[in-house]
Amino acid sequence: MxxxxxxxxxxxxxxxxxxxxxxxxxxxxxxxxxxxxxxxxxxxxxxxxxxxxxxxxxxxxxxxxxxxxxxxxxxxxxxxxxxxxxxxxxxxxxxxxxxxxxxxxxxxxxxxxxxxxxxxxxxxxxxxxxxxxxxxxxxxxxxxxxxxxxxxxxxxxxxxxxxELAHAAVAEERLRFSRDLHDLLGHTLSVMVVKAEAVRRLAPRDAEAAARQAADIETAGRQALREVRATVTGYRGRGLAAELASARTALAEAGIAATVRVPESRMAPEADALMGWAVREGVTNVIRHSGARACEIRLDGAILEIHDDGRGPGGSGNGNGLRGLAERAVALGGTLETSAADGFLLRVTIP
Structure with missing residues (x-):
């Protein structure tokens, strides 16, 4: 026309x-x-x-x-x-x-x-x-x-x-949204799976403990729902402190010894959100794919490292989660590096 x-x-x-x-x-x-x-x-x-x-x-x-x-x-x-x-x-x-x-x-x-x-x-x-x-x-x-x-x-x-640019922007936004949704729900659903397994183990012998785990599943589900709603309206991440607290709980529930060496620091909102995303994605991979027994989270200035003693993410190493995290890091002028030597290492560096 x-x-x-x-x-x-x-x-x-x-x-x-x-x-x-x-x-x-x-x-x-x-x-x-x-x-x-x-x-x-x-x-x-x-x-x-x-x-x-x-x-x-x-x-x-x-x-x-x-x-x-x-x-x-x-x-x-x-x-x-x-x-x-x-x-x-x-x-x-x-x-x-x-x-x-x-x-x-x-x-x-x-x-x-x-x-x-x-x-x-x-x-x-x-x-x-x-x-x-x-x-x-x-x-x-x-x-x-x-x-x-x-x-x-x-x-x-x-x-x-x-x-054409408008169509490309829509396609890129759809891809970004799908990766954000993966990053959000991948961690939460992993925690819910771990807790559901705990409920199954505890139900025959400790109904009260099983009920607490079930309550945690309900809480995680509600949190996931809130995060999905936040994503639809322009989600920016919960920040490093909130993700560290969630990571400690999730690793403990999965039976993985967690060592967190993150000093208190004030970051720019974009950097804080990126570090939070990195912790969420790294811990999710540790729980779901690594088979690790121990995990260390360390922040040294502008370098965040998540290191476990497992086998790494395997086939998911180049999945949407790490790819989306790498794109966020590049957008801030930073980098994302991974290494499979002596366990799996995820390193995020920002300016």
């Missing part, structure tokens, strides 16, 4: 048909020899001009070029056979030329047309001033229209590019 700019641009070409009024008046007043054929040619001229312009705005360039070629033939037929004084019609011809012919070819075509027109006017006995004025109007009309058509083409290209 054509844009409003294209429709308004096309409509701006049609008022120039008023240049055909003087020839029509000459025909009506009987001032033209062979009035019948001349009238037919003038009507064909108007139709071909309209058709050339309309087709050029509808990207039917081959058909528009054919209509333009016919228009050129009819124009010079009028000037050589019926009405040698209708030279101002050539302005309409070059306007149509500027609309149809694209690129550098328009300069060659306009040069050929104006040179032919100058020759015809000279042979008809026109004066130098008349020739120069007519040629100036014809050449400038075609060039201006060519520039305008190029601008229309650039506007259309920019509009298509903007739409």
């Amino acid at each position: 054509r844009s409003e700019h294209e429709r308004s641009g096309e409509s701006a070409f049609y008022p120039w048909l008023l240049l055909a009024y003087p020839p029509a008046r000459d025909l009506a007043e009987g001032l033209v020899r062979q009035a019948g054929p001349a009238a037919i040619c003038l009507a064909a001229f108007v139709v071909l001009y309209t058709l050339s312009v309309a087709l050029s705005f509808r990207d039917r360039h081959r058909t528009a070029a054919a209509a333009l070629a016919a228009l050129v033939v009819v124009t010079f037929l009028l000037l050589t056979r019926f009405a040698e004084s209708w030279f101002h019609l050539t302005t309409l011809m070059t306007i149509a030329c500027g609309a149809v012919v694209r690129g550098r070819a328009v300069y060659a075509v306009l040069t050929a047309l104006t040179a032919t027109l100058a020759l015809l006017m000279w042979r008809a006995g026109a004066g130098g001033e008349d020739i120069s004025m007519t040629l100036w109007g014809a050449a400038v009309g075609g060039l201006v229209v060519s520039i305008v058509m190029k601008l229309f083409s650039m506007i259309a290209e920019l509009r298509r590019t903007r739409e």
Whole structure:
């Protein structure tokens, strides 16, 4: 579907048909020899001009070029056979030329047309001033229209590019949202699974302890629901302190000895959120994939390390969680590194 700019641009070409009024008046007043054929040619001229312009705005360039070629033939037929004084019609011809012919070819075509027109006017006995004025109007009309058509083409290209960028942004946002959801729920669901296993083990022999674990599952589920809602409205992360507290509990429930060496520090909100995400993702991988017995979380200035003595995340090492965490780190000018030597090490560094 054509844009409003294209429709308004096309409509701006049609008022120039008023240049055909003087020839029509000459025909009506009987001032033209062979009035019948001349009238037919003038009507064909108007139709071909309209058709050339309309087709050029509808990207039917081959058909528009054919209509333009016919228009050129009819124009010079009028000037050589019926009405040698209708030279101002050539302005309409070059306007149509500027609309149809694209690129550098328009300069060659306009040069050929104006040179032919100058020759015809000279042979008809026109004066130098008349020739120069007519040629100036014809050449400038075609060039201006060519520039305008190029601008229309650039506007259309920019509009298509903007739409493609919008689609790409939507796709990127969907991917970001899916990774955020994975990061949020992966940890919480891992904790819930561990606690559910504890409930299953404790239920036959300690109903009270099993009930406490079940209450923790309920609390974790409610927390997950709140986090999902926060994600939908623009989630930014809970921060390092909150994630460390959750990590201690989760590791203990999973039977993994936790060592936390994180001094109290004040970070920028973006850095605090990133470190919180790193703890959440790292501890989730430790619980779900590593088979570790011990895990150490250490913060040294702007470097956070999560090190366990297990086998690492295995096939999930390049999963959505670590990939999303790496993207967040890069966005802040930081880096994410992993190492599988002597257990698994996750290191996040920020400026």
